[in-house]
Amino acid sequence: MFQLKTLIAALGFALAGSAFAAGADLASFHSKMGGCAVCHDTNTVTAAAVPDDERDLNAKCNTCHGGYKALAEKSKNLPFNPHASHLGNINCTSCHKAHEEPKLACNDCHSFDMKMPFASKTDKSAKATDARKAGEGSWDERIDEKALAAALAAPARETVDVVVIGAGSTGYNAAISAKRAGANVLLLEKHAFSGGNSMLAAGGYNAVGTKQQAKKGVHDTVESFIADTMKGGRGKNDPELVRILAEESAAGIEWLESLGANMDDLKRSGGAAHDRTHRPADGSSVGPHIIDVLRAAAEKEGVPARVNSRVVKINLDADHKIESVIVHGKHSGYYKLAAKAVVLATGGFGMNNEMVSFYRPTFKGMTSSNNVTSTGDGLRMALDIGASATDIDWVQAHPTVGKESRILISETVRGVGAVMVNVKGERFVNELTTRDRASDAILAQPERSAWLVFDSQLYKKAKMVRGYDHLGMLRKADTVEGLAKAMGADPKTLEKTLADYNAYRAAGKDEAFGRADMPLSIDKAPFYAVAVAPGIHHTMGGVAISTESEVLDIQSRPIPGLYAAGEVTGGVHGFNRLGGNAVADTVVFGRRAGEHAAKYALSK
Numbered sequence: 001m002f003q004l005k006t007l008i009a010a011l012g013f014a015l016a017g018s019a020f021a022a023g024a025d026l027a028s029f030h031s032k033m034g035g036c037a038v039c040h041d042t043n044t045v046t047a048a049a050v051p052d053d054e055r056d057l058n059a060k061c062n063t064c065h066g067g068y069k070a071l072a073e074k075s076k077n078l079p080f081n082p083h084a085s086h087l088g089n090i091n092c093t094s095c096h097k098a099h100e101e102p103k104l105a106c107n108d109c110h111s112f113d114m115k116m117p118f119a120s121k122t123d124k125s126a127k128a129t130d131a132r133k134a135g136e137g138s139w140d141e142r143i144d145e146k147a148l149a150a151a152l153a154a155p156a157r158e159t160v161d162v163v164v165i166g167a168g169s170t171g172y173n174a175a176i177s178a179k180r181a182g183a184n185v186l187l188l189e190k191h192a193f194s195g196g197n198s199m200l201a202a203g204g205y206n207a208v209g210t211k212q213q214a215k216k217g218v219h220d221t222v223e224s225f226i227a228d229t230m231k232g233g234r235g236k237n238d239p240e241l242v243r244i245l246a247e248e249s250a251a252g253i254e255w256l257e258s259l260g261a262n263m264d265d266l267k268r269s270g271g272a273a274h275d276r277t278h279r280p281a282d283g284s285s286v287g288p289h290i291i292d293v294l295r296a297a298a299e300k301e302g303v304p305a306r307v308n309s310r311v312v313k314i315n316l317d318a319d320h321k322i323e324s325v326i327v328h329g330k331h332s333g334y335y336k337l338a339a340k341a342v343v344l345a346t347g348g349f350g351m352n353n354e355m356v357s358f359y360r361p362t363f364k365g366m367t368s369s370n371n372v373t374s375t376g377d378g379l380r381m382a383l384d385i386g387a388s389a390t391d392i393d394w395v396q397a398h399p400t401v402g403k404e405s406r407i408l409i410s411e412t413v414r415g416v417g418a419v420m421v422n423v424k425g426e427r428f429v430n431e432l433t434t435r436d437r438a439s440d441a442i443l444a445q446p447e448r449s450a451w452l453v454f455d456s457q458l459y460k461k462a463k464m465v466r467g468y469d470h471l472g473m474l475r476k477a478d479t480v481e482g483l484a485k486a487m488g489a490d491p492k493t494l495e496k497t498l499a500d501y502n503a504y505r506a507a508g509k510d511e512a513f514g515r516a517d518m519p520l521s522i523d524k525a526p527f528y529a530v531a532v533a534p535g536i537h538h539t540m541g542g543v544a545i546s547t548e549s550e551v552l553d554i555q556s557r558p559i560p561g562l563y564a565a566g567e568v569t570g571g572v573h574g575f576n577r578l579g580g581n582a583v584a585d586t587v588v589f590g591r592r593a594g595e596h597a598a599k600y601a602l603s604k
Contacts, residue, residue, distance in 0.1 A: 001410075002142055002275065002587050004051055005534040012419075014321075015323070015439060016179040021022055022580070023362070024118060025097075025098070025099065025118050025423050026096055026098045026099075026102070026117070026118050027039075027099050027102075029118070030098070030360070036263075037104055037122055037468060038058055038224060039055075039057055039098065040057070040312055041056065043084060044165040050331040051329075051331070051332075052306060052307070052329035052330050052331050052332050053186055053304075053305075053306045053307050053308060053309070054091055054093045054307070054308065054330075054551075055091055055304075056093075057091075057092075057098075057479075058091045058092050058093060058559070061092040061093075061094040061096075061223075062092075062438075064333055065092075065177055065509050066264075066329075067089070068083050068084075068088075068089045070136075071083040071089075072084040073094075075121060080106075080107065080114065082095070085106060086199065086285060086287075086288040086527060087106070087195065087198075087199060087288070088106065088194065088195070088238075088288060088291065088292050088295070089295075090105065090192070090193035090194075090195075090401065091192055091193055092308065093192065093316050094117075094192040094193045094234040095116070096117070096118075100115045100292065101118075101120065102117065102118055102119050103116075103120060104116060105193070107194070108371070108372045108496070109200075109371075109372075109406045109407065109520075110405075110406075110407070110471065112374055114335050115510045119374050127395075128539060143328070144328075144334065145243065145314050145459035145550050147333060147334040148312060148326060149322055149567065150325050150334065150337050151333075151334035152315070152326060152336065153334055154335070154399055155336065156335075156336040156337060156338035157335045157336060157337065157407055158186070158335075158337050158338065158573050159337075159338040159339070160174075160184045160185065160186045160338070160339050161178075161184040161185065161337060161339065161340050161341065161345065161421055161601040161602065162179065162183045162184070162185045162186070162339070162340070162341045162342070162426075162501065162594070162597045162601050163176045163181040163185075163186050163188065163311075163325055163337060163339040163341070163342050163343070164185060164186070164187045164188070164313045164342075164344065164345055164594070164597075164599055165325070165343065165344055165345060165346055166188075166190075166196060166344070166345035166347060166378065166566075166568075167187055167189035167194035167195070167196065167307070167345075167377060167393050168186070168196025168197055168198040168199070168291075168345065168347060168565070168566070168586065169198035169287070169291065169294060169346075169586035169587065169590065170194060170196075170345035170565050170566030170567075170585075170586040170589070170590040170593075171187055171189070171194075171294070171305075171343070171566075171590065172187070172194070172197070172291070172297070172298055172305075172350065172416060172590070172593065173255075173292035173294065173347035173587050173590030174299060174343045174345055174563075174565060174590045174591070174594030174597070175187040175301075175303045175343075175581075175584060175594060176259075176294070176297055176298055176594065177590070177591045177592075177593075177594030177595045178305065178343070178594035178595065178597055178598040178601075179302065179303050179594075179597070179598075180301070180538040180597060181595050181598035181599065181602070182479075182602055183341075183593070183598035183601050183602060185303045185594075185598075186306065186337070187298065187303050187304070187305045187306065187312075187340075187536070188305070188306050188309045188327060189305045189306065189307045189308075189309060190308070190309065190310030190311070190373060190374045190377070191307060191308075191371075191496050192306075192307055192308055192370075193307055193525075193602060194291070194295060194305040194307060195287075195291045195348075195371070196347050196371055196373055196374075196431060197287075197347050197348070197370055197371045197374055197567065198287045198290065198291055198293050198403045198546065198583070198586060199287050199371065200285065200287055200369065200370070200371055200408060200505050201285065201286055201287030201290075201375045201583055202285040202408060202410030202411075202412060203277060203300065203410050203411045203412050203415075203579050203580055203583075203585060204251070204263075204265075204269065204277035204278050204279035204286045204288065204463055204579075204580050204583065205224065205249075205253065205256075205265065205277065205278045205279070205286060205290075205580060205583040205584050205587065206225070206249060206269065206272065206276050206277055206278075206578065206580035206583075206584045207249035207250050207252065207253045207276060207575075207584060208220045208222055208225040208246060208250060208274075208276055209249075209250040210221065210226070210250045210253050210254075210263075210278065212253075212263065212264055212265075212266045212278055213266065213274075213276065216266055216275065217329065218266070218274050218275050218276070218495065220275075220276055221331070222243075222246045223448065224244075224273050224274060224353065225249070225276065226239075226242050226246050227240050227254075227273075228271055228272050228273055228578065229246070229573075229576070229578060230242060230583060231271070231272040231422060232289050232434050232573075232574070232576050232577070232578040232581075233540075233573050233574020233576055233578075234574055234576060235574065236391065236394075236426070236574035236575045237571065237572060237574035238390075238571035238572065240547050241545075241547065241571050241572045241589075242572065243342045244419050244547060244588065244589075244592070245584060245585060245588050245589070247580070248588045248592075249584050249588060251588075252584060252587035252588045252591065253278055255587065255591065256293065256587060257353055258292045259293050259294065259296075259297040259508030260288070260296065260297070260314075261280075261289060261290055261293045262280045262281050262282075262288075263279065263280065264278075264280070264281040265278065265279045265280060265281045265283065266278060266279075267279070267356060267412065267415045267416060267519075267582040268432065268517050269290050269411050269412075269414055269415055269433060269578060269579035270411055270414070270415070270431075270432045270433055270434055270438065270578065270579050271434040271435075271578040271579070272432075272460060272580070273434070275517075275581070277412075277415065277579070277580040279412070280427075282463060282547050283461065283462055283463030283464065284463055284464070285410070285464050285467075286583060287583070290583070290587075295397055297416055297487035299439075306379045307355055308329065308331070309327050309328070309329050309330070310327065310328045310377070310421070311325045311326070311327055311328075311381070311383050312326050312327070312328050312334075312377075312381075313325065313326040313375070313381060313384070314342060314381045314382070314384070314385055314433065314562070315336075316385055316559075318560065319403060319560075319561040320386075320560065322339060322340065322341055322342050322559070322560065322561030322562055323338065324336050324337055324339060325337050325339065327430040329448065330492055336383070338601070339595040339597060339601075340561055340601035340604050341406055341562070341563065341598070341600050342559045342561060342562050342563065342597070342603040343549075343564065343565065343593045343594060343597050344378040344381075344382060344543065344551065344562070344563070344564035344565075344569075345378075345565055345568065345590060345593070346377050346378025346379070346565070346568045347370075347371075347373065347374045347377075347378070347540030347564050347566060347568060348370070348376065348379075348538060348542065348568065349374060349376030349379060349539050350368045350369075350374045350395070350536045350538065350539055351368050351370045351371065351372055351373070351374040351375055351497075352374070352376045352539065353365070353402075355375075355376045356368075356536060359392055359393045359395065359541075360393055360394075360395040362395065363395055363483045365553050366397065366534070366535060367401060367405075367406055367533075367535040367536070368406060368535055368536040368537070369406055369407070369536065369537050370536065370537070371400045371410040372561065374478075375438060378543075378547040378564070378568040379392075379542055379543060379568055382543045382551055382562070382564070382568075383384070383543075385551060385559065385562075386553045386554060386559070387543045387544070387551050387552065387559060387562070388476055388543065388544040388552050388553055388554045388555075388556065388560070389541060389542065389543060389544065390541055390542070390543075390544040390570035390571065391540050391541030391542075391570040391571065391573075391574065391575065392539075392541035392570065394539075394540040394541050394575045395409040395536060395538075395539050395540070395541075396435055396436065396536075396537050396538040396539070396540060396572075396576060397435070397436070397438070397439040397535060397536060397537060398435055398536075399435055399438035399439040399441075399442055399450075399534050400413070400414070400438075400450075400452060400532040400534075400539070400540070401532060401533060401535030402473050402507070402530065402531065402532060403449050403474070403531035403532055403533045404531075404573065406535070407468070407473065407528055408470065408474075408535075408537070409452060409468065409532050409556045411435075411529075411579035411580075412462060412463075412464065413452055413454070413458070413465060414431040414432060414452065415432065415517075415579075416461060416462055416519055416520065417454060417456055417457070417458045417461075417518070417519050417520030417521075417522070418452045418453060418454040418458060418522075419431055419452070419454070419497070419501055420438075420450050420451070420452055420453075420496055420532075421444075421450065421451050421453055421486065421489070421494065422445040422450055422451075422494055423445070423447050423449065423451070423489060424446070424489055424490055424499055424569050425448075425484055425489035425490050425491075425493035425494030426514065426558045427497055427501065428441055428450075428495055429441040429442075429513060430447060430510070430513040430514055430515045430517040431513075431515055432515055432516065432517060434576055434578065435576060435577070435578075435579065436535070436575075436576040439534040440442075442532070442533065442534055443534060447534060449531060449532065449533040450531075450533070451487055451489070451500070451529045451530065451531055451532070452528070453483070453494070453522065453528070453529045453531075454520070454522060454527075454528055454544040455520075455521075455522045455523065455524045455526070455527050455528065456524045456525060456526055456527075457520050457521070458520055458528075459526075459528055461520075468530060469528075472518060472531050474528050474529065475487055475528065475529045475530070476526050476527070476528050476530075477526060478525050478526050479525065479527070480494055480495050480498055480529070481494075482527075482529055483497065483527040483528070483529055486529070487529050487531075492509035497513060498523070501518070502523055504518065505520075505521055506521075518566075538567065538573075538577050538582060540570060540573045540574065540575060540576065542564070542567065542568045542569045542570040543555070543569055543570065543571040544569075544571060545563075545564055545569050545571065546558055546568060547566060548592070548596050549563045549565055549589060549592050549596050549597075550562070550563055550565060550573065550596070551564050551595035561597075561601070563593040563596055563600075564592035564593060565584070565585075565586070565588060565589035565590045565592065565599045566585060566590060567585075569589070572585055572589070573585075
């Protein structure tokens with residue numbers, strides 16, 4: 001367990017007598033240094049006067065303690081470095097609360113045994129069975145109906161051309177695109193920091209016709225991309241939306257690269273006929289990398305995310321056109337924001353157990369790999385004003401969520417060479433099949449779980465795997481027999497499984513399950529394994545949209561001024577999403593939604 005004094009010293013705090021006595025909090029500590037003005041601009045500050053985005057507060061944190069780079073260096077010798085995570089440079093106030101108990105943001109997904117400064121107890125909050133319902137917990141999940149009514153009756157506090165709701169990859173791409181199209185844009189995010197589900201994306205971005213494919217000699221086509229996506233979605237995708245995704249996928253890669261992203265690594269994901277999944281060349285997870293790039297680009301473009309700002313209602317005028325939204329600000333309370341156009345980029349509902357249970361009863365209580373923000377807000381607001389939903393009951397279980405955790409084990413691990421075995425040590429499925437089929441196959445195995453097995457070659461090649469090791473998720477041994485014992489599998493069975501696989505790879509044909517791509521052998525010690533089981537990962541259904549990203553009403557007519565993109569929408573992925581298509585969806589349709597929203601707003 002982390003010791004309080006060790007962590008405080010690592011953060012750059014000075015242990016000063018009674019400042020850390022029982023009951024002390026961050027605000028009390030700073031008040032001894034000069035009062036409220038240490039953190040705020042005045043000694044007479046009120047809660048409503050604090051900007052919801054808390055940017056000024058965090059700037060003052062950096063003035064005293066340094067930025068993330070400096071803090072990461074100070075805390076680098078701790079077993080877990082809280083300032084060097086995939087979340088990036090998020091607000092200090094995301095974890096360090098001045099007037100309430102601090103909370104480690106990492107433990108929304110993880111279970112780090114950590115005592116934070118000014119905390120009364122160890123924060124180890126995430127559980128494998130955690131599936132939050134809307135209405136539980138933090139301020140941003142509750143709606144004060146009285147305050148909402150007052151905001152509806154009051155005049156708008158602000159007016160903009162385009163409001164983008166949700167600051168994940170979709171929202172950032174929409175906001176930047178709308179800004180470049182000439183609109184006055186405001187990007188709102190309900191969480192204490194931006195990133196959404198995109199921050200957790202580990203695999204890559206599917207694209208066809210890129211320079212990366214050309215360099216590697218990959219002969220892919222738009223038609224092949226479309227065929228794979230339609231097959232993966234069981235033919236229930238909207239063909240027009242799938243064609244847009246395929247045809248504009250390469251332009252999306254170029255767009256990200258123009259903003260500073262590196263997408264030079266190329267691999268194959270499940271359900272794809274060719275190598276078309278693009279990711280950072282250094283093996284980093286694609287989501288955090290893209291979010292870092294988009295955050296910086298949004299700052300440069302003048303549309304940073306206003307965090308701690310949850311949109312709770314969308315308002316239409318007498319002609320059923322977008323008029324305004326009601327925002328619940330952490331400090332400012334409920335207020336009306338006038339806009340000519342709204343882009344929904346709020347993601348899905350994979351962390352709303354109530355909605356999952358309603359739309360997909362067989363998944364009730366299943367663990368989820370989603371960000372805690374994925375509670376279906378945007379879908380609910382759109383349905384409230386007459387939007388149409390499509391494929392809403394199709395929820396995807398990702399086959400490889402870390403067993404007894406909420407940590408997604410990326411498809412990349414299988415894509416670059418791991419095999420999947422059951423608890424006996426037997427292969428039972430083509431590791432590169434679609435997610436729905438892989439999940440079904442695992443659930444049919446003893447203990448409804450499986451192991452991913454690989455060796456030192458993959459460990460060195462895939463940076464994210466070393467991250468799983470850091471989290472204590474891997475079993476390791478110098479021999480296959482030793483690994484089997486660590487897994488609880490039969491050593492002879494696992495030895496035969498790997499020997500057969502290596503022979504299939506050498507011969508260029510998987511005789512057992514028809515796996516087409518076997519990039520690595522599994523014969524170089526040490527050997528590794530990670531336990532996995534299916535978990536809720538993606539909600540394929542959502543609001544129905546046109547090819548112009550307009551949200552459609554129940555009569556399939558566009559709701560004027562309302563646009564949507566990303567996981568809040570349905571139609572792109574059909575009944576099952578291929579790995580690598582979600583990130584492409586956020587970029588391709590995020591850009592389109594922003595451009596069309598700006599065009600509409602500027603025409604009014």
